[in-house]
Structure formats: structure tokens, C-alpha cells
Amino acid sequence: xxxxxxxxxxxxxxxxxxxxxxxxxxxxxxxxxxxxxxxxxxxxxxxxxxxxxxxxxxxxxxxxxxxxxxxxxxxxxxxxxxxxxxxxxxxxxxxxxxxxxxxxxxxxxxxxxxxxxxxxxxxxxxxxxxxxxxxxxxxxxxxxxxxxxxxxxxxxxxxxxxxxxxxxxxxxxxxxxxxxxxxxxxxxxxxxxxxxxxxxxxxxxxxxxxxxxxxxxxxxxxxxxxxxxxxxxxxxxxxxxxxxxxxxxxxxxxxxxxxxxxxxxxxxxxxxxxxxxxxxxxxxxxxxxxxxxxxxxxxxxxxxxxxxxxxxxxxxxxxxxxxxxxxxxxxxxxxxxxxxxxxxxxxx
Ligand SMILES: Cc1cc2nc3c(=O)[nH]c(=O)nc-3n(C[C@H](O)[C@H](O)[C@H](O)COP(=O)(O)O)c2cc1C
Numbered sequence: 087x088x089x090x091x092x093x094x095x096x097x098x099x100x101x102x103x104x105x106x107x108x109x110x111x112x113x114x115x116x117x118x119x120x121x122x123x124x125x126x127x128x129x130x131x132x133x134x135x136x137x138x139x140x141x142x143x144x145x146x147x148x149x150x151x152x153x154x155x156x157x158x159x160x161x162x163x164x165x166x167x168x169x170x171x172x173x174x175x176x177x178x179x180x181x182x183x184x185x186x187x188x189x190x191x192x193x194x195x196x197x198x199x200x201x202x203x204x205x206x207x208x209x210x211x212x213x214x215x216x217x218x219x220x221x222x223x224x225x226x227x228x229x230x231x232x233x234x235x236x237x238x239x240x241x242x243x244x245x246x247x248x249x250x251x252x253x254x255x256x257x258x259x260x261x262x263x264x265x266x267x268x269x270x271x272x273x274x275x276x277x278x279x280x281x282x283x284x285x286x287x288x289x290x291x292x293x294x295x296x297x298x299x300x301x302x303x304x305x306x307x308x309x310x311x312x313x314x315x316x317x318x319x320x321x322x323x324x325x326x327x328x329x330x331x332x333x334x335x336x337x338x339x340x341x342x343x344x345x346x347x348x349x350x351x352x353x354x355x356x357x358x359x360x361x362x363x364x365x366x367x368x369x370x371x372x373x374x375x376x377x378x379x380x381x382x383x384x385x386x387x388x389x390x391x392x393x394x395x396x397x398x399x400x401x402x403x404x405x406x407x408x409x410x411x412x413x414x415x416x417x418x419x420x421x422x423x424x425x426x427x428x429x430x431x432x433x434x
Contacts (some may be wrong), residue, residue, distance in 0.1 A: 087290065087318055090246075090281060090305035091116050091144045091169070091215065095363070097131065099345035101138055103312040103338060108319045113215075113246075113303075116144045116171045117396045118184075119156035131349060134164045142167035142213060146174060147393070154205040157434030162254045167211040170202060175217075175255045189220040192229050196236035203240055206268055210238055211243035218264040221253040231271060238275045245272075246303050249282035259283055265297040279303050287317035287327045310366025312338065331410050332371075336398030339367050343390045365392070369395060373410055 089096060089104045091113040092406055101112045114132065120126050123146070134141065144406040147153040147170060157168045172195055174185025187200040203212050219226035247268055249260030260282025272278050279334055280299035284290055284307045293302050308314050317327035330338065342363060346356040363382020371377045380393040399405045 087111075087315070088113060088246075088279065088303050089315075089342045090303040091171070091405050092305055092309065094136075095309055096133055097346075098133075098138060098310070098349045099177075099342060100343050100363075101141070102108060103342060104135060104315055105413065106309055107306075107313045107316040109167065109312075109315040111140055111142075112138070113142045113144050113169055114165070116185075117147055117156075118148065119145045119152040120148050122156040122159055123152065125214055129163065132160075132163065139164075140166040142169045142211075144169040144171050144215065145173040146179060147180070147188075148184065150198055150201040153198065153202050157206050161206055161210050167213060167243070168202065169213040169215055169246075170199065170207060171215045172177055173217045173252070175252045180252070186217060189217060189229060189233070189252050189384075192232040192236065193228060196240070199237060199240055203242070204372065207231070213244040213246065214242055215246045215248070216248055217248045218261060218268070219251045219254050221251050226251070230268075232398075234271060235277050238272060242276060242300075244277035244279060246279040246281050249280065262293060262296045265299055269298045269300075274300075277301065281305060287314055287321060290318050291321065302394075309362060310369060329370075329410050331404065332397075333399045333402060333404050335367070335370070336394045336400075337396065340394055342393060343387055347387070353386055357387070357389065360384065360390065365389075373397065420434065 087110065089101060089109045089112040093115045096112065101109070104112065117128065117132070132143070143165040145153060145156050145168065153170070159167060172188035176185060179185040180187045185225055186200070189367065199212070199214065207210065210282055216233060219230045232247065247265060249265050250256065251261055252383050255360070261282070262282070264281045269278050278298045279295050279301040280297050281303040284293060284302055284304050286307060288340050289307065290302050290304070293299065304314060313330050320327040343356060343360060345352065346360060350356050350359070361382050361384055364384065365378050368374045368377035377393070377397045380397065384393060397405055
């Protein structure tokens, strides 16, 4: 299993939390290749902590030359693997022929893969992120399989497939039957990782059973719930998956701010950046709406901690709340649970 690439979310701080619960592999947030070459700040934020391995850097291509140089720079920075994103449905990337735009251009997709594969050291694995097609048309399916086949021929190490089309963006359900078909097609010639609708621990095992994929990528299911990785390990070892009680959740959420401070060193920025995580954390709280509003007002570390003191507990004393039963949202505000706020700035 891997922590998925999540632009705006899967930074060093989130990855550290997920790894503390056993996430064995992570893909960094997708980045445009050229800024990696130009911006010292981006490189600073992408610097890796010692515990944050193994990890892939994910890039979305501008030109083959830039992608190659960016990939080499990232390898020098300590990323063990490089992933090319050919899946992102964000319009401004599509307009420039990046991300999911490749799903309409198999020849260009394979040329890019080939160029980057040749440029990075042979021992550095190259992986690919795809969706199941540009849209649902038969031509689109054909293109998907052409790219898949091209990647296999090039000896690409792994492909993560998100079971939605580019046109579909995040609507509806991921098509796990399409993932099963892709798995049958690739056999064991490449590592196929499934992505889409892994929201709770049981979904990991359901996807493996349904599709036969070699691995799963946990995306939205890990935002606000980094302990999902521990729950997977619980189930693998035949135990009931444990949901942390509110005191433990409070500690994790507090620690998130500390980690983000170590990474960004700017309290105002971190306060704003973590608000969206607060929305996700609040989903598992019985007073979700009030906790969400409290997180949304955070400007500083002190604000963040006082939300936790009030709603999760303080000095080892739990807040006055009903017991945690499982990892399902327990909000009294069902409407709050329908939307996925992360999608507003989703990058793939
Ligand atoms: C906020 C957000 C950001 C994402 N960023 C990326 C990204 O940078 N690169 C990528 O390949 N996929 C990205 N994705 C897609 C996820 O990795 C995953 O494929 C998708 O969310 C489907 O999985 P899920 O339904 O389990 O969330 C993003 C998704 C979300 C919601």
C-alpha cells in the first residue's frame, strides 16, 4: 500500500504522520517540473527528512527536457523513484497538454516515458499515474491500453491507475471492474496499483479482492485519518482495526502543526494551510460542524491547540464526548460529510 500523491496535502508533514502509522511508501505531491529547477523555496519544501523513505517524486511534464532535468534534480535530492503524472484533470494543466491530456495522446505519452526512463539512472524506478481513460468511449479505452502496453515494453516499474476517467474528474464512483480488467491485461509484467474510493480500511481489502491489483493507493481515505495505515496492518494481522480515541486524535492533530512548522517555518502560513486538514479531522468528531468552524478560524499554533483542548481534550483528560466506536464519520451534520473539500484544490 502507498500514500497517494495528493497535491496540497501529501507534504512532508502529512507523510510523516502516515509513516508513523506504518505507511511503507509514499508519493509526494505532484509538481510542475520547471519550478523544481527554478525555485529554491519549492526545493526547500521538498527536502526529505531521514524517516521519509522510500518515496517517489511526482512530476507533471512540460517538455521532455524539463521533465528529465527535474527528475535528475529530484533523484539528487534523495527521491528513490520518479513518477510521471498523466492523469490530472485540472483544466489549466490539460490546456497546456499536461496531466490527463496525455490520455488522448499515446504516442506522446510513450515518448515522454522513454525520454525520462533513458535519462535517469537505471536503478531509479520510474512509475506512472494514469486514469482509466480520457472518457468512456471505446477509442479512449484503446488509448489507455496502448499506453499501458507501451509502459510495459519500456520496463516501467509500476503504474497507479485511478479508476475514473479524466472527464469524470472526481464524480461518481471509481470503476473497479476497469481496474480488474487492467490487472488481467498486465498480468505480472508490471506492478499495478489501484486507486479510487478507498475511504476506510475495509475498502483496501475489498479492492484487492475485487480487482487483484498488486497494491493499493490510499488517497482521500488518509486525509484527516493517517491512522488508516495502522488499521490496515491491524487487519492484515487478524486484529480488529483500532480507531484512536479522542485524546490520541488530539495528539496527532497537535503534532501535525508542529511538523508543518518544521517544514514551512511560517506560523501564519501553516495556520492557513492546515485549515483544510482541520475540515477532514473534524469529520470524525461527533460535533463535526462546530469543530470544523473552529478549525476554519485558526490563524496560529495557539488557536490550533485551543481547538484541540476544547474539542479533543487536554492534559490527558478527554473532552466530554461519546466513545469512539469505529472510523466512520460520526457527525450529526450529515450534509457536511457529503462534499469533499479537498476536491476544490485537487490536482489529479
Ligand atoms: C486533494 C487531492 C489532491 C490530489 N493530488 C494528486 C496528485 O498530486 N497527483 C496524483 O497523481 N493524484 C492526485 N490526486 C488523486 C489521488 O491520488 C487519487 O488517485 C484519487 O483521489 C482517487 O482516490 P480516492 O477516491 O481514494 O481519493 C489528488 C486527489 C485529491 C482529492
